[in-house]
Amino acid sequence: MTADVSVIVDHVLLAARRGAEAADLASAVQLRSSAEVIIMAVPGSRAAQSAEILGQSWRDRLAGWCVDLDRYATTLTAVGEGYLLSDDQIAAEFEAVGG
Numbered sequence: 001m002t003a004d005v006s007v008i009v010d011h012v013l014l015a016a017r018r019g020a021e022a023a024d025l026a027s028a029v030q031l032r033s034s035a036e037v038i039i040m041a042v043p044g045s046r047a048a049q050s051a052e053i054l055g056q057s058w059r060d061r062l063a064g065w066c067v068d069l070d071r072y073a074t075t076l077t078a079v080g081e082g083y084l085l086s087d088d089q090i091a092a093e094f095e096a097v098g099g
Contacts, residue, residue: 007083009083013076015073016076017077019072019076020069023066023073026065031059033055033058036055038051039055
């Protein structure tokens, strides 16, 4: 049994653009976290050291998420463009045989 699958290419390409936009916007965010408040409140303490590690972890995770989302958007763009190319090729072949 085969599945009846329909792809709306414009939606795939729109999702790709929106993903890339979200990655760009998120990468510009400067995280000011409660971890920084702890560092300022008790400088030099173990809590401040742990807060610095936590804050850096949050920044690293956000940066990684942005890279992953940008990669996903690139993949979606390639998929959408592949569908368009395939549709164009099928249409050309159909016209070639008098369709």
